[in-house]
Amino acid sequence: MTTSMTTPADALSRLADGYLATQLLYVAVELRLPESLAGPPRRADELAAEVGADPAVLRRVLRGLAAEGVLEELADGRFALTAVGELLDADHPSSMRGAVRARGGLYYTALAGLLPATRTGGTPFELAHGRPFFAHLAAHPEQGAAFQASMVARSRREAAGVVAAYDFSRFATLVDVGGGPGLLLAAVLAANPGLTGTLFDRPEVVAGAELPHVGGDFFAQVPPGADAYLLSRVIHDWDDAEATAILRTCRRAMPDTATLLLVEALLPERAAQDPAAVRMDLHMLALLHGRERTRREYAELLAAAGLRLVRVVATGAGVHVIEACPEP
Ligand SMILES: C[S@@+](CC[C@H](N)C(=O)[O-])C[C@H]1O[C@@H](n2cnc3c(N)ncnc32)[C@H](O)[C@@H]1O
Structure with missing residues (x-):
């Protein structure tokens, strides 16, 4: 049975499971699933062969993305991009691929430093990685390029x-x-x-x-x-x-x-009044x-x-x- 009522427990579960959504999106863009799904709907095993993934694991990831409204799971088991998922395609004029890569890679690991930073002050990224953000990017050019790409789109x-x-x-x-x-x-x-x-x-x-x-x-x-x-x-x-x-x-x-x-x-x-601006402040903090x-x-x-x-x-x-x- 479905209901439009969201209980406090449902709302809290979604918040607590936010880590899943970030990583499902990250896997999708790293494997370039949106580009592979740009044409007709595909089966998980076809996609797995194309992107070099384990078919059984990939199918569960695809279903996770479908549960979040990023993909549509068709009755015959094939998957298609939704309008949300299309924004992950590198070729979309408003592509958010760069932002998703930065969040799933760099920002995700930085947040491991949020608890110590909250207790004692400091910058979560530095507490988690042992050096400042831009010094880390200089040492990891591929992450630096991902960060620049996310800046360009924004x-x-x-x-x-x-x-x-x-x-x-x-x-x-x-x-x-x-x-x-x-x-x-x-x-x-x-x-x-x-x-x-x-x-x-x-x-x-x-x-x-x-x-x-x-x-x-x-x-x-x-x-x-x-x-x-x-x-x-x-x-x-x-x-x-x-x-x-x-x-x-x-x-x-x-x-x-x-x-x-x-x-x-x-x-x-x-x-x-503006949760997106507050989240951006937390990125700056992190x-x-x-x-x-x-x-x-x-x-x-x-x-x-x-x-x-x-x-x-x-x-x-x-x-x-x-x-x-x-x-x-
Ligand atoms: C967040 S970026 C903003 C870039 C651009 N204005 C935009 O809106 O996307 C901050 C910019 O400040 C530049 N910057 C940092 N330190 C600087 C300095 N000491 N002198 C001049 N530019 C600096 C960086 O190189 C970077 O391009």
């Missing part, structure tokens, strides 16, 4: 939302500070032909960029004199002291008439020394760097554009 989604929601046309020059591979800057420039943009990031990151770029350290100096300074998903990587230092560097470079734009998720005052912040916390951070929060524009892509100007 950045592309967010860039489309930012460009649609915020009018950059009043600026003539813009610096994308910590712009990474420049996906957001490229999208902003494509939508605003009158705008000239400079990508600023660490020298090794911008070295091969096609966009005009400057390499450097945003704790020391960023290119001066632009109309607008954009920092997308940069400030959330840092604690308050470091974040204030980055903003002060930008303030020093800004003419008094310039605008500073942060692209960040905003933490709600109460967790239930992996780095960073944190997501509320609107009030961003206003305080900006004020500490001589900047005033002017307005916040929602993008519908999980991030907001936080506009600030120099405090006279």
Whole structure:
């Protein structure tokens, strides 16, 4: 018998079994099951032969994915992708493959450090792996590539939302500070032909960029004199002291008439108002020394760097554009 009522015990069971869902999705993308299922429905033994898996175990994994709504199990025992499962396909325009790989591999093991970090403070990733996140990525290039891939997909989604929601046309020059591979800057420039943009990031990151770029350290100096300074998903990587230092560097470079734009998720005052933003804060806690912040916390951070929060524009892509100007 099925019922639409969820008991507290059912709800708790699903939460406690979350570890299964993360790993079922991880197995699916590592074995490239979504790509193998892109055509007609397939049987478990056919798929096992194709992807190099144990047929009996794979069938149970496929049924697990079907129970979660990622696959559909047909009456004849074959499996097909659902609309949810299609998002795991590397070729899907909104593919979430990178995000799933990062969670199932890197992030999953980092969470083993959450209990000790909660007791004593510290970063779960470092407690679990014995070294900082980026040092670990440097030592494991395949995990570094998976992490970058998850960033690219997120950045592309967010860039489309930012460009649609915020009018950059009043600026003539813009610096994308910590712009990474420049996906957001490229999208902003494509939508605003009158705008000239400079990508600023660490020298090794911008070295091969096609966009005009400057390499450097945003704790020391960023290119001066632009109309607008954009920092997308940069400030959330840092604690308050470091974040204030980055903003002060930008303030020093800004003419008094310039605008500073942060692209960040905003933490709600109460967790239930935006669970996805709260989960992102936990990713930052688990992996780095960073944190997501509320609107009030961003206003305080900006004020500490001589900047005033002017307005916040929602993008519908999980991030907001936080506009600030120099405090006279
Ligand atoms: C989370 S990524 C954000 C990338 C991009 N803005 C986006 O929205 O996807 C943070 C960026 O800060 C850059 N970064 C870190 N430390 C830096 C430093 N000291 N100076 C300049 N850039 C730095 C990193 O290389 C990385 O590209």
